[in-house]
Structure formats: structure tokens, C-alpha cells
Amino acid sequence: MALKAIKQGARNDIGIAAVKTLLGARFGERFQTGDAVRAQHAHTTTYIPAQLPDAVVFPENAVEVSEIVKIASAHRVPLIAFGAGSSLEGHINAPHGGISVDMSRMNRVIEVNPEDLDCTVEPGVTREELNTFLRDTGLFFPIDPGANASIGGMASTRASGTNAVRYGTMRENVLAVTAVVAGGREIRTGHRARKSSSGYDLTRLFVGAEGTLGIITSITLRLNGIPEVISGGVCPFRTVADACNAVILTIQSGIPVARIELLDALQMKACNVYSGLSYEETPTLFVEFHGSAESVALQSRHFAEIASEFGSKGFVWTTKPEERARLWKARHNAYWAQKSLKPGAAILATDVCVPISRLADCVAATHEDIAANALIAPIVGHVGDGNFHVGVVFDDKDADDVERVEAFIERLNSRALAMDGTCTGEHGIGQGKMPFLETELGEAVDLMRQIKHALDPDNIFNPGKIFARA
Template sequence: MGPAANADIARDEGGISAALAQLSARFGERLQTGMALREQHGHTTTYIPTQAPDAVFFPESVEEVQEAVKICAEHRMPVIPFGVGSSLEGHVNAPAGGLSIDMARMNRVLSVNQEDLDCTVEAGITREELNHYLRDTGLFFPIDPGANASLGGMAATRASGTNAVRYGTMRENVLSVTAVMPDGQVVTTARRARKSSAGYDLTRLLIGSEGTLGVICSLTVRLHGIPQAISGGVCPFPSVEAACQAVIMTIQMGIPIARMELVNALGMRAINEYSKLDYPESPCLFLEFHGTDAGVAEQAELFGEIAAEFSGGPFVWTRAAEERQKLWKARHDFYWAGFVLRPGTKALATDVCVPISRLAECIVETEADIAETGLVAPIVGHVGDGNFHVSVLMDMEDGDEIARAEAFVGRLNRRALSMEGTCTGEHGIGQGKMRYLEEEHGAAGVDMMRTIKRALDPLGIMNPGKILDMTGK
């Protein structure tokens, strides 16, 4: 059931016991070993089984993270960085045990540089906490993966979300990170300048590394001005293909859309039932426009004309904040809404991303595959950048159904790869998608990643068993 729980290093009971004794003597009550807390820190929001760490540590400074990592390195105890645990591919599991470093107490804003449109924060701050702090500055941090994730975790998984079509992903919005490396050294990857050609791009190396190369402790991120006006709404379409064709034309016409989310008919049924709404139960696009009063009105009208070309509409949009919040709350609750379709099941949540010219083809083929396989699996997507998600609802007592679901995910990943896409647009590799990494990057590409991993983490203590299978290679 689920991916193989391999680990890069063998579990060393004596080393772990010695490390725990040393960590406990140094950090006291901020090192916790209770089973309930440990299981919470191995828990994932998908169906991958929980693999708990041996202890959870709550540091309050970079120096404390550094000290803990040095102790773990001395005794070859695995280190698993932890944000809020909202990742979906088993990133925070501990297949060889180890120390979960929970960054929740490192959640301060260190500086805000309004004129430069950036700020430096500790890794444990969540996106909602940061935007609440920034509310009187006229600035905001735009990356919104749905969950109230920590910025350190978002950087580690190269998170994206509903605003990516306008503002980009974490890759484009992180200027620099400060991280504790596997040997305990502290590295700051860049300065605050918006561009540099000084050496290797260490910032991008750590963004998306999923805790396998170091523990991100702070980061400097880009900020954006809060738009003068925001409008948004929902537009129904007769088919997924028609909705996707409207997406493609909107992007190709250069309309500066901020959010463009697709929900298929099954997903709309779940949203309506869960959120007590009455949207059309056909494929719908959720949209949002940012700009001036005149600009957002013009953008909404242009999109309405595009939708009509593909038999979509009516596109009903509003500037009222309360209505827009209700719309996006329903969209963000999609994961939980899916369970109304099959109460008592668990979700295998997966995502792929393809060039937008192949988006309609990929989603239509995926819907047909779901129907032929006999699964219940609503679809939602950040379709403005070609990314969509499938939430397969599985009876965990039915081995045949689990096997069919996992086979479907394999076909979905390979379908995206055959269309020059990726096996994961934003969920990351973790444990769940390790088997597809070589198919995407080729053996030489994955070997290069292993070389980097071995060079920076020769003991293999940083989040072992994630992204790369290091055993026997």
C-alpha cells in the first residue's frame, strides 16, 4: 500500500539513543518524545502511511537549529524539517526515524523593506501571518497554495498556488534563504539585489530540495502592492474542453489574469454540497482580476467575450470582497469537499502540469481514464499555468481499488510526461513520486542530483528517503 518506505541510511539505534540523550540535556522540554506528537509530525494529509520520528524539537533560533543538526550529524541521526505538515507526498515522514525539527516558534518578521518591495522572515511564519503583519504597508505576499503553509515549507517544496499565473511560484519570489547545512554550517545563498551573476544559484538549489539538502531557517521574499481593485467570479462551461480552450485564448491574448482555476462537474457538485452553494454543476472556471477599477472591469468583460466564443457563461463577476471571499473559500476547501462524494474514504491527491496548449487534451483524457477505471476522482486545477490536481477517493479496505488508483496515477504522470509536462507541478516528489523522477529527468539528470546530494550530505541524514533513491546507487 503506497510507495515503498525506503531510507537512505540504516537505522542506528545506539546513535539515535545517544543523540536523543544529548538533545534532551541541551534543550529540555523543547524536545518532545510523546507518541501522539511524534505521529502528528509524521502524519501526511494524503493516504501515504504515517512514519513517525523519534522526537520533535522546537528551536527558537538559527543557532539552536545549528546545534541540533551538529548533534544529529555526530550520531548519524536523520533530520526532518517540519513546517505545518500540509504537504501531500510524504515529505515529513521519517522512514528511518530521526529528529523532526518543527519551525513553528521561528515565526518572526525580521525586516520589511517597503521601498524595495521585499521582506525577510523566519521560516516558521505562515503566509496568513505574514500578510496580516503587512496589512498596513500596502504590500502583500501573493503565493497561496491553499493551505496556511509556512514560508520555509513553501520554499522547500517550491510551492505554487492560485496566484501563480500572475505572480509566479516560490521559485520566482524568493530572493535568498539562510539554511543550516548537513554539517552544521550556516549558509546565506544571496543578497537582496534583484539580480546577480555571482557564482552558482544556491537559492534555487535549496528551493524545492524538500529538506534533503539543509534546514531553511529564514528567507527574503518579494512583496507586491495590494491592487487598487479586485474583481472575481465563476463562469460555467458545457465541457472541460471548452473551459480549457477559453483558458488558452485568455493567456494567449495577454489578459493579465491573477487567478484562473478549473473545477470539473464532479468537483462542482462536491463544492456545492460541502460549502452550501448553488453554482452550476458543470465545469467552471473561478477567476480573479487585479488592477485599477477600469482595468478589472475591462478584463472581466474581455473574458466574458472569450467565454461566449466557447459557449460558456454567463460570467457573473463582482468587486464585493465578501462575495469573492466566499468564492475562494469554497475553492480552497476543495480537498475536504471531495469527501462528501465518498464519506469514510481517504484521498490520493496528485498533480501534474503540462504546456497550456496540451491542457485540454490532458484533462479530457484523464477524465476518460477515471471513468474507465471506475474511480471517483474530482479534478481541480491552476489551469492558467497548465497545472491540475486529481483527488482519488479510495476505500482503504479495498486492495483492488487502491491498486487501480495507483495504476491510474502512474498513467496520469506518464500522460503528462508524454505531453512534455511534469509529474508534479507543485506537490513535489517526496516519497510518493520518486518512481517517476528518472522518467522525467533521465538517468543522467537524476545521477547529477545524487551527486549534489552526496556532496552536501555525505552522511545521508537530511530527510532520507525523499526525492532520490540513494540505495545501491
């Protein structure tokens, strides 16, 4: 995880020069080499240093993606697919140089099938654009990672978010993809059927591959009906452990909660300041239920009863859309609220996930670790599925501060793995989590390398991600 471990890789300067000439001639103004646009396509929203590509190309359809891959393959030049740039583990960096393939112009909704509750989109469509398009159909796409990420990027990182406890992650909601693979072939991994026993599950292979096996050119998604009624509210607790134990019992009781988010006292303070709220600055759950008027009222009452068993200071809920929107906007702005705690400082945003029965133990131990090391590190998380995030605020120019923070991150990941959890519930591996993947999966990582080599023998698709040695 250490900064010094993330280095510039070997470059193919002759190949890069040839590819720049060929792509420049083919794409004209849609091929850019300026410093500003290159920097925009290597920025990271965490502290991992940016590694700029040599150029950026903007394809408009799958045929053009195939052309780009053929040219890059012929000269063994890296290609880094770029969505919205909201990933957190250095996924869009170019450690070996190469070409950033910006998918933002491939932003069509190809088809919507309301009767089958599915749709097919190009990878540059963002989740907010998709839901705006779907609004009149009575359907919506539920995966909500907070950022207005692209669907292609969400599929590539196997994203989830606030709704995952009810609707699942991208793993459960992607039915099929098309992707351009080595040599420029476009393949289709499946069709719109809700289940299939046809051969290897290639869809799941590409969902979460972080662009290391090919470039996704379309995604077929499950959709859901917009709930008749949505209720949401806030529920403060005395301690983080009390809040987590309330979550555990809620899930174990089978209450069909749609969202259940934990914000610790420091995160509540940051949200109050940044979003102009006046909530009590104590560990708090943001909760939401979807269904009929009767069902959400019943679910809210059952949750309130559970919360009271763990010393809740009262669950206040509402079905008014404007009040819920204000609440969730504050939750989605948690990252920017964290930055406001120490203006000018860096944020290391990280996540782990543990079995729900170990959630309280893991969060409480992490809180103790933060306090013992005098860190500024608010906790926020999609705790309904055991996933929580820590945003460590620190001075990335102070070597001692960096070392202290990285030691904390190592302990956090070790703690989650010791509880039979994972080093990342939704951020992905990228560059930042590579050492922890080896610890988590051991020899299985060698099998991943073999798959990578079989599908991408020249290592042109997003090299230097997931594992340093392909």
C-alpha cells in the same frame, strides 16, 4: 508509487539513542518523545502511511538549529524539518527514524523593506500570518497554495498556487535564504538585490530541495502592492474541454488574469454540498483580475467574450470583497469537499503540469480515464499555467482499490510526461513521486544524487525523499 515501495529504511538505533539523550538534556521541554506529538509530525494529508520520527525538537533560533545539526551530524542521525505538515507526498515522514525539527517557534518577521518591495522572515511564519503583518504596509505576499503553509515549507517544496499565473511560484519570489548545512554551518545564498551574476544560484538549489540539503533558517521574499481593485467571478461551461480551451485562449491573448481555476462538475457538486453554495454543477472556471477599476472591468469583458466563444453559460463577476471571499474559500476547501463525497474514504491528491497548449488534451483524456475506470476523482487546478490536480477518493484498506488507483496515477503521470509536462507542478516529489522523477529526468537524477552527496555526505537531511538511493 506503490504503497509497498515505501518502506521503513535502515535505522541507526545507537546514534538515535545518543542524540535523544543529548537533545533532551539541551532542550528540556522543547524536546518531546511522546507518541501523540510524534504522530502529529508524521501525519500526511494523502494516503501514504505515516512513518513516525523518534522525537521532536522545537528550536527558537538559527543558533539552536546549528546545535541540533552538529549533534545529529556527529551521530549520523536523520533530521526532518517540519513546517505546517500540509505537504502531500510524504515529505515529513521518517523512513529511517530520527528527529523531527519543528520550525513553528521560529516565526518572526525579521524585516520589511517597503521601498524595495521585499521582506525577510523565519521559516515558521505562515503565509496568512505574513499577510496579516503586511496589511498596513499596502503590500502582500501573493503565493497562495490553499493551505496555510509555512514559508519555509513553501520554499522547500517550491510551492505555488492559485495566484501563480500572474505572480509566479516560490522559485520567482524567493530572493535568498539562509540555511544550516552539514556540520552545522549557516550559509547565506544571496542578498536583497533583484538580480545577481555572482556564482552558482544557490538560492534556487535550496528552493525545491525538500529539506534534503539543509535546514532553512530564513527566507527573503519579493512582495507586491495590494491591488487597487480585485474582481472575481464564476464562469460555467458545457464541457471540461470547452473550459480548458477558454483558458488557453485567455492566456495566449495576454489578458493579465491573476487567478484562473478549473473545477469539474463533480468538484462543483462537492463544493456546493460542503460550502453551502448553489452554483450550477458543470465544469466551471473561477477567475480573478487585479488592477485599477478600469483595467479589471476591461479584463473581465475580454474574458467574457472569449468564454462565450467556447459556449460559456455566462460570466458573472463582482468586486465585492465578501462575495469574492466566499467564492475562494469554497475553492480552498476543495480537498475537504472531496472527502465529503465518500465519508471515511481516503484521498490520493496528485498533480501534474503540462504546456498550456496541451492542457485541454491532458484534462480531457484524464476525464475519460476516470470515467472508463469508474473512479471518484474530481479535478481542480491552477489551469492558467497548465497545472491541475486530481483528488482520487478510494478505500485505502482494499488492495484491489489501491491497485486500481495507483494504475490510474501511473497513467496520469505518463500522459503528462508524454506531452512534455512534469509529474508534479507544485506538490513536489517526496516519497510518492520518486518513480516518475526517474522517468521525467533520467540521468539528471544521478546529478541530483551527486549534489546531495556533496552537500550532505552522511545523508542526514530528510533521507528517503526525492530519490530512494542518495
